Amino acid sequence: MTESVDTRVDLGGIALRNPVLTASGTFGYGTEFAPFMDLAALGGFVAKSLTLEPRSGNPPPRIAETPSGMLNAISIENIGVEAFLNERLPELPGDVVVIASCFGTDPGNYAELAERLSESPRVAGIEINASCPHVKSGGIEFGQDPRLLGELVERVRGVTSKPLLVKLSPNVTRIDDMARVCEASGADGICLINAVQAMEVDVESRRPVLSNVLGGLSGPAIRPIALRMVWQAAQAVSIPICGVGGIFTPEDAVKFMLCGATAVQVGTANYLNPAVGREVAEGIAAYAARHGFPRVADLTGALRLPGAP
């Protein structure tokens, strides 16, 4: 039954064999997961955000557990774009869809990165990280100001013909405005949400639990917030949406698709279960079969609102 379901989706020009991606920053450079599953079982994965030069992260402590979630403040620690292109990409099997995530401090270095990444035929698409919640400058500054976000997306759009996605921050008052700006500036799709800015305190020591004081909250704790924002963004734009935020099960993913997402990203769940992406993909197909949808793409926006049949 499941075999008869067409699982393919098109995410802004990126052809995916199923709607499940794994989220940047939770999936390394892909090969870390090779012992646990065939990476080609995923729709694709978004690699750890890259910068032009290698970058070291924050001092410890960098993570903390919170109710049904976790905080992190890693700060875009990465190997740099050249090591990614020359050392890590060639290690990946050819049938794995790889999306590269770009991070910068000004539109110029985002564009330079995107241009360099676009030279590789192995990069299926570019995701602009406009939402890292725990870096001193860059990232979230762009994701919180519609004018800056528009300039950034236009600048990157101007240097790449690859499918262009923008990862949006939940730390804004109106997500629909940010979504519209991305669409108007040439993005092929948007991904939301990134982590929710948050903090936690140890009362015995009276200290913040993270060295960075502030971090990003992820995991099931943020899923209803993410779902609400995907729903609102879907009302505002017609470019495809990739839903992200606390997805642990196939049912979680289906909720995002019903609210308007074309695809999803699984993030924090990869830490607990390195094969979760494959399990979510299989479960979405099983759900579609069970509910009489011949294509998983038909789940997108299939929410039945009050009053509707």
Add this chain to the structure above:
Amino acid sequence: MTNSNPPAPSRPLRVAAEVLENAVEGPGNHRLVLAIPGWPGAEPGQFVMLSPGGSSEAERTDPLLPRPMAVYRGHAAARGGRAEVEFLLKVTGRGTRLLADLAPGQSIRLVGPLGSAFAPVVPGKRAILVGGGTGIASLYELASRGAADAEVHVILGARSEGDLMGVDDFEALEVDCHITTEDGSRGRKGRVTDALAELLEAPGPPAELFACGPTPMMHACAKIAQEQRLECQVSLENNMACGFGVCLGCAVPVHSGGYSLVCRAGPVYPADQVVWEGLP
């Protein structure tokens, strides 16, 4: 950063294991015995991630993260079979409380074996293994395997007798065993480093140190090793979300520059590579 230890040979698994036994051994101390399908065996010092959230019929997301736990002892499974693998754990919070409450017959998800291993003891040297508190669990396999090749001394210490783990198992090995407690409730009164200093003063072949325990204890061992120009390997503990190098949460500062991941480059490091003052 890379360290000089041999790379761990086994590919990690992600499997559901069955609880065979969960015995109370002192206040808050548990010996958890799991039957792990396809277990490839672990090298001394390696660990697994145990998911308390997957430990009952109804899966839970709170607490969310798996807990790193040293493999205490156990052999590889025969082809197509299951291996009995032991862990020693102490209840320190909600996650370990759930692990301590597991009953025989229940299943638990795990990922492992993970991390780097202790480089084997060098034949002809005196291997001195120093374990503090729950850190004792990382040393049993090293002591057991090392005894055939070298003169092995083990120093196990804790605040009090109730905090010691696995002492009887170590004493059953063909090794020289010393016990210390800070309150004198078992063995000699004092710290493991007191016993270490005495052992190092005794005549014998050149010594090498292996330490696992609280950070101040390992730091003290590292200082002694540095002063006496001895090789010293330490096994660090840290919070981590994944255990296989992607959450980047377990970073510690190292002298070669930047940070190293305890889950992948570690947990075992040459003591002189660690920037002790920078540890959380």
